[in-house]
């Protein structure tokens with residue numbers, strides 16, 4: 001259990017002093033569409049954030065965040081560790097009417113972090129930055145065989161009875177069978193193709 005990452009901006013807003021926060025996070029909990037979400041990290045993730053006043057209600061946040069995000073293999077669901085090195089650099093605006101901090105697109109196209117509480121919780125900001133930088137999906141191994149869609153057997157670890165119904169050469173032949181052909185319909189592994197995620 002980690003405390004949420006907070007930076008105290010009250011003094012900055014009164015005196016124009018810079019503000020600084022740093023610490024480690026093992027997870028980030030935040031809300032998205034009213035639902036609690038959690039990002040888990042494989043090891044404590046260091047964050048280091050500086051905020052400088054730009055005058056009136058505007059500030060600039062810069063820093064670094066280096067989480068090793070825990071994701072699931074898109075085919076077999078085992079844990080995959082995805083190390084990220086994030087450079088933070090975001091305009092901020094104080095707006096007392098903002099209940100929760102949120103990112104807004106300025107006319108310049110730049111994102112602006114709008115917040116209403118000078119004791120700013122950076123959870124949602126760091127989570128969104130992490131999610132945007134992370135790959136949409138990962139494979140634990142480019143050759144991951146996935147799970148049997150009938151019984152859930154992890155085909156990386158061994159075969160199951162459904163496996164025995166197809167000749168071995170067809171198992172490795174992912175792309176050789178035309179989609180929708182009579183052959184593909186008889187092939188119990190045809191449905192496994194739905195699990196395949198395009199590789200980037």
Ligand SMILES: [Zn+2]
Pocket residue numbers: 073074075076077078139140141144145146
């Ligand atoms: Zn896998």
Ligand SMILES: [Zn+2]
Pocket residue numbers: 148149150151152153160161162163
């Ligand atoms: Zn099976």
